[in-house]
Amino acid sequence: MERETAFKKEMFVRDETNRQEAEKISRPSVSYWSDAWGRLKENRLAMTGLLIIVLLLIMAIIGPHLNEYSYYEQDFAKKNLPPNAEHWFGTDAAGRDLFTRAWHGARISLFIGFMAALIDFVIGVLYGGISALRGGRTDHVMMRIAEILYAIPYMLMVILIMIAMKRGIWPIIVAMTITGWIPMARLVRGQVLQLKESEFVQAALAMGAKMGWILRKHMIPNTFGPILVNITLTVPTAIFAEATLSFLGLGVPAPQASWGTLASDALGSILVGNFYQLFVPAILISLTMFAFNVFGDGLRDALDPRLRK
Amino acid sequence: MDLSSEPSSSEKKQTLGVISMWKYTFKRFLWAIATLWVIITVTFIIMKAIPGDPFAKDGGLPETVQKNLHRHYNLDKPEIVQYGLYLKSILQFDFGPSMKHRSITVNDYIKKGFPISLHLGLQALIFAISFGLILGVVAALYRNKWPDYASMVIAIIGVSVPSFVLATFLINYVAVQWNLLPVATWQSWSHTILPTISLAMMPLAYIARLMRSSMLEVMNQDYILTAKAKGLKQSTIIIKHAIRNAILPVVTVLGILTTNLVTGSFIVEYIFGIPGMGEMFVTSIFNRDYSVILGSTVFYSAILIFLIFIVDVAYTWIDPRIKITEEGS
Amino acid sequence: MEPLLEVEDLHVSFKTYAGTVKAVQGVNFAIREGETLGIVGESGCGKSATAKAIMKLLPSPPAQYERGLIRFQGKDVLKASEKEMQSIRGKQISMIFQDPMTSLNPTSKIGKQIMEAIVKHENISMKEARQRALRMLELVGIPQPEKRIDQYPHEYSGGMRQRAMIAIALACRPKLLIADEPTTALDVTIQAQMLELMKSIQEKMGTAIILITHDLGVVAEMCDRVAVMYAGQVVETGRVKPLFKHPQHPYTRGLLKSVPRLDANRKAPLQPIVGSPPDLFEPPQGCAFYPRCSYAMRICKDYAPKLEKTREGQYASCWLHHPLADKTKWLKEGMAVDR
Numbered sequence: 001m002e003r004e005t006a007f008k009k010e011m012f013v014r015d016e017t018n019r020q021e022a023e024k025i026s027r028p029s030v031s032y033w034s035d036a037w038g039r040l041k042e043n044r045l046a047m048t049g050l051l052i053i054v055l056l057l058i059m060a061i062i063g064p065h066l067n068e069y070s071y072y073e074q075d076f077a078k079k080n081l082p083p084n085a086e087h088w089f090g091t092d093a094a095g096r097d098l099f100t101r102a103w104h105g106a107r108i109s110l111f112i113g114f115m116a117a118l119i120d121f122v123i124g125v126l127y128g129g130i131s132a133l134r135g136g137r138t139d140h141v142m143m144r145i146a147e148i149l150y151a152i153p154y155m156l157m158v159i160l161i162m163i164a165m166k167r168g169i170w171p172i173i174v175a176m177t178i179t180g181w182i183p184m185a186r187l188v189r190g191q192v193l194q195l196k197e198s199e200f201v202q203a204a205l206a207m208g209a210k211m212g213w214i215l216r217k218h219m220i221p222n223t224f225g226p227i228l229v230n231i232t233l234t235v236p237t238a239i240f241a242e243a244t245l246s247f248l249g250l251g252v253p254a255p256q257a258s259w260g261t262l263a264s265d266a267l268g269s270i271l272v273g274n275f276y277q278l279f280v281p282a283i284l285i286s287l288t289m290f291a292f293n294v295f296g297d298g299l300r301d302a303l304d305p306r307l308r309k
Numbered sequence: 310m311d312l313s314s315e316p317s318s319s320e321k322k323q324t325l326g327v328i329s330m331w332k333y334t335f336k337r338f339l340w341a342i343a344t345l346w347v348i349i350t351v352t353f354i355i356m357k358a359i360p361g362d363p364f365a366k367d368g369g370l371p372e373t374v375q376k377n378l379h380r381h382y383n384l385d386k387p388e389i390v391q392y393g394l395y396l397k398s399i400l401q402f403d404f405g406p407s408m409k410h411r412s413i414t415v416n417d418y419i420k421k422g423f424p425i426s427l428h429l430g431l432q433a434l435i436f437a438i439s440f441g442l443i444l445g446v447v448a449a450l451y452r453n454k455w456p457d458y459a460s461m462v463i464a465i466i467g468v469s470v471p472s473f474v475l476a477t478f479l480i481n482y483v484a485v486q487w488n489l490l491p492v493a494t495w496q497s498w499s500h501t502i503l504p505t506i507s508l509a510m511m512p513l514a515y516i517a518r519l520m521r522s523s524m525l526e527v528m529n530q531d532y533i534l535t536a537k538a539k540g541l542k543q544s545t546i547i548i549k550h551a552i553r554n555a556i557l558p559v560v561t562v563l564g565i566l567t568t569n570l571v572t573g574s575f576i577v578e579y580i581f582g583i584p585g586m587g588e589m590f591v592t593s594i595f596n597r598d599y600s601v602i603l604g605s606t607v608f609y610s611a612i613l614i615f616l617i618f619i620v621d622v623a624y625t626w627i628d629p630r631i632k633i634t635e636e637g638s
Numbered sequence: 639m640e641p642l643l644e645v646e647d648l649h650v651s652f653k654t655y656a657g658t659v660k661a662v663q664g665v666n667f668a669i670r671e672g673e674t675l676g677i678v679g680e681s682g683c684g685k686s687a688t689a690k691a692i693m694k695l696l697p698s699p700p701a702q703y704e705r706g707l708i709r710f711q712g713k714d715v716l717k718a719s720e721k722e723m724q725s726i727r728g729k730q731i732s733m734i735f736q737d738p739m740t741s742l743n744p745t746s747k748i749g750k751q752i753m754e755a756i757v758k759h760e761n762i763s764m765k766e767a768r769q770r771a772l773r774m775l776e777l778v779g780i781p782q783p784e785k786r787i788d789q790y791p792h793e794y795s796g797g798m799r800q801r802a803m804i805a806i807a808l809a810c811r812p813k814l815l816i817a818d819e820p821t822t823a824l825d826v827t828i829q830a831q832m833l834e835l836m837k838s839i840q841e842k843m844g845t846a847i848i849l850i851t852h853d854l855g856v857v858a859e860m861c862d863r864v865a866v867m868y869a870g871q872v873v874e875t876g877r878v879k880p881l882f883k884h885p886q887h888p889y890t891r892g893l894l895k896s897v898p899r900l901d902a903n904r905k906a907p908l909q910p911i912v913g914s915p916p917d918l919f920e921p922p923q924g925c926a927f928y929p930r931c932s933y934a935m936r937i938c939k940d941y942a943p944k945l946e947k948t949r950e951g952q953y954a955s956c957w958l959h960h961p962l963a964d965k966t967k968w969l970k971e972g973m974a975v976d977r
Contacts, residue, residue, distance in 0.1 A: 144340075147340060148340060148343050148344045148347055149344075149347070151340070151341065151344040151614055151617060152344060152347065152348055152610065152614075153568045153571070153572075153609065153610055153613045153614075154568065154572075155568070155569075155571075155572035156348075156571075156572070156606050156609055156610060157348075157351075159594070159602075159606075160351065160352065160355055160602075160603075160606055161355070163355065163359070163594065163597075163599070163602060164355040164358045164359055240471060243471055243473075244471075244572065244575075244576065247473055247576055247579075248575070248591060248594050248595075249594060249595055250594065263471075263473065263474065264473070267473065267477060267580070275481060278474070278477055282470075282471075282474040282477075282478075285471055285474070286469040286470045286471070286474065287469070289468060289469040289470070289471075290465060290468075290469035293465070293468050293469065294465065
């Protein structure tokens with residue numbers, strides 16, 4: 001009671017202004033996406049991944065035009081040259097400029113990766129969505145079919161289909177997506193089913209909201225997170241699968257180049273000591289795998305609503 | 310299998326659980342057979358879809374000889390009959406002769422190559438699982454400290470670097486330049502080290518990452534707090550409560566990891582010149598030896614589908630929470 | 639009599655990437671042997687953090703014990719080593735948690751989970767431990783304990799799981815049991831059974847109980863004394879009956895008024911406390927309840943009141959009890975809520 005003296009009578013006057021503050025919400029509400037973006041930005045590894053992806057995309061667009069060589073032009077006088085001022089990444093066994101081929105390969109590999117992911121996404125969302133929304137017998141039959149196909153070893157199926165088809169970019173994409181869409185379909189189905197049962201959708205239904213509105217306002221925003229993560233992780237898987245196919249001689253035909261064909265072509269010249277030829281595609285594939293994986297992981301963490309603060 | 314859903318608890322369902330577990334196993338087995346049938350059918354269709362006559366390539370064969378060959382391989386019969394015969398021969402585990410080397414059957418190839426591939430595969434799998442688990446646990450326990458970063462660097466390298474790149478780098482440095490281990494072939498145990506590492510890196514990294522996140526999640530569970538509130542030592546909590554639960558998601562991906570391991574083995578065996586099934590498979594793709602390609606595809610598929618079946622069923626027995634309902638999964 | 643447990647001026651904060659959350663900011667209370675103390679408050683007021691701090695169960699980082707004292711049987715818990723804590727946890731002090739669905743290890747048999755604590759703290763054989771576990775299951779009212787002991791948690795219902803949790807907690811006859819919202823996740827009928835069980839066990843074993851809850855009814859039913867927490871601080875404490883009859887803090891009064899009563903006039907509206915608790919990232923400088931208080935004065939905005947004796951055996955931290963304060967409104971409205 002020593003501090004008593006410091007207090008004056010007027011301090012004990014009723015203060016009616018206090019309630020105004022109470023009605024204020026203590027912190028501004030942050031939307032799901034901006035909140036997720038905020039958390040993603042904090043994740044330095046994921047942002048590094050994003051940066052690498054953007055850089056690779058830019059280089060895929062402008063890279064092949066940065067010098068005067070084309071990806072198919074052969075010059076046998078200049079074969080197997082190590083990196084130098086003229087050929088920045090050196091030349092291959094047919095005297096083609098590896099810098100141009102590397103970024104041409106980026107186009108092909110990234111195109112295959114993104115296309116495969118996109119097609120998987122479209123088929124997966126349609127199949128999984130229909131299965132879950134229809135429910136009952138339809139769902140049962142559709143899921144049994146998916147289950148059987150899912151158990152087929154992925155790469156074996158891709159190889160098998162590639163053997164029956166002509167070599168080329170689209171056959172590769174087709175082979176990859178023929179069973180590749182299933183994980184996406186299962187994911188979408190699971191998400192939609194969970195949401196269908198969820199209280200907020202039930203509440204929206206009970207309040208007489210239309211299905212389309214619910215789809216737009218609730219289903220899509222809420223299923224999109226895991227789907228986006230899945231897409232992000234499908235791209236590197238496809239690029240990787242393409243590399244394996246190239247290695248088996250089932251990749252894009254010459255003179256086209258993908259990172260996979262560049263790497264498998266280079267394997268032949270390793271024993272001759274031309275290690276640099278493998279180095280470039282190996283680094284590019286690894287960088288891409290790294291970038292998409294860490295970005296996908298970061299995205300998963302950022303979009304996880306349980307982590308919202 | 311949705312782990313988050315709360316299983317029911319009444320007595321009745323409990324006894325029902327064991328019966329439906331058998332039912333589930335049986336059902337699962339039927340699905341595995343169905344999958345295998347789809348693959349066999351696809352291989353048959355592909356065999357038929359491949360343009361050209363398998364015997365035309367040889368060229369210069371007299372027409373009568375070609376006809377005899379067609380009759381010998383039943384190619385003169387209607388396709389549905391051929392399909393039936395194909396199914397029958399596969400059921401009898403007979404994949405027919407190689408198209409390139411008629412005197413050798415696909416079965417011969419498998420008998421010769423499979424034991425080697427199995428050795429390499431198992432060794433890589435054991436290496437991947439044991440080190441993957443250790444790295445994952447250590448990373449989770451030292452979250453955001455240097456052991457975590459070190460493990461995750463290894464894991465990131467593992468998922469980022471394709472096996473053929475890793476294999477080539479290992480050969481170039483460890484074998485050729487530093488001369489520490491043999492370059493290639495399959496003779497002594499020291500020959501197996503580099504291929505094992507090349508093959509194991511990817512699943513190892515995958516397991517490490519999965520185990521890390523699984524451990525982190527488990528360590529946040531209430532029952533870990535309960536264990537701590539009992540006064541148990543940190544080491545007891547980690548071993549008896551955390552790892553036991555965290556390992557379950559890892560079990561579920563073993564099937565898919567083994568599948569990846571098989572795909573990886575094609576390349577690794579080829580690069581290291583290991584006379585296993587994978588190398589044979591790659592060579593047959595290069596040679597367009599269709600009967601070998603299709604035969605080994607069926608063989609690989611059968612093994613992998615059976616393995617996934619085992620993993621799925623084993624999981625329902627390992628995790629006491631999983632009570633299979635009538636629905637199946 | 640020397641109290642079993644004393645908590646003095648406890649401060650706990652959590653470091654997160656968004657800033658430091660000052661979850662507990664000067665908590666004081668004490669509990670004697672065999673007594674039941676209730677800690678009530680809204681969610682997020684620091685009740686659970688306080689409870690876990692007593693057993694040093696908060697993971698550190700992010701938790702930091704900034705200052706204060708937790709004295710258990712004369713020993714400063716905050717200064718104890720992890721090894722010493724291990725010998726206290728489960729043996730001297732036990733804890734049961736809110737959600738029995740998640741607080742048992744799903745892959746370990748119930749019996750094993752009980753025996754684990756016994757074997758750890760007492761030098762007895764596995765066989766004896768199993769006998770003790772059986773007796774504990776019987777004590778907490780689990781039918782057919784011989785069969786139930788070898789079952790997994792998912793084979794138990796929610797109520798049975800919480801009984802099993804109590805069996806684990808009491809297996810080594812601790813002096814103090816901390817129950818963190820033990821009935822919140824349960825059905826109302828099972829809640830009552832659980833409270834009965836805790837009462838009867840307390841009578842048999844003489845265990846002191848700290849009961850953390852947001853349910854004033856539970857406190858009235860179970861506790862000898864109560865501490866009301868708001869925004870990480872104890873704002874009022876005292877014996878349950880007089881405190882509920884004559885709350886000395888506007889928050890306590892608000893809590894009591896906002897409880898629906900069976901005997902109340904249905905037409906009379908419920909009286910909720912407006913607003914929401916303060917952001918503990920930046921706790922206010924003055925009284926934390928100031929923005930929501932119907933009796934706020936100018937002083938409350940800038941100066942935090944201290945916990946002071948207001949009636950016999952009752953303490954509250956509110957400027958209304960200052961001699962200079964005008965208590966007319968407080969006293970007038972106070973008559974109406976007397977219960």
